[in-house]
Amino acid sequence: MLSIRKEIKQGLTDATGLEVYFVQPPVDVDVAIPLLILEEKGNSQYYRDRNSNIEVVNLSYDISIYTNDPSQLFDLxxxxxxxxxxxxxxxxxxxxxxxxxxxxxxxxxTYNCKATQLEDGTIQISQ
Structure with missing residues (x-):
């Protein structure tokens, strides 16, 4: 199954400087606000060749921003x-x-894309 959520998590952390969590923060951790929640909403196979060398999937991600400063919502x-x-x-x-x-x-x-895993293992993203 092809997924890019780990790469997106790291990229969002780099882009915003915020900690990004999958689905929800761990209950035993003090979280800082603002924070971002990343959830893989959909991952459906679009195409796969018979030799399993090429796979194309439709991906969908929800990103939720939580902040105690409403003006910060739009900057984030x-x-x-x-x-x-x-x-x-x-x-x-x-x-x-x-x-x-x-x-x-x-x-x-919510964000969507098609992701293709090429024969050499690299992932190509397209809209």
Missing amino acids: MESVDDYMFGVGLKRSYTSSDMSIDNKLWCKTM
């Missing part, structure tokens, strides 16, 4: 958007601004 959104577009993923959804207890703000964005 822009950083996330720039990074994801730069590696070849296209944003297909953005949630409305959501406030949790008027203290914690959240925004979720």
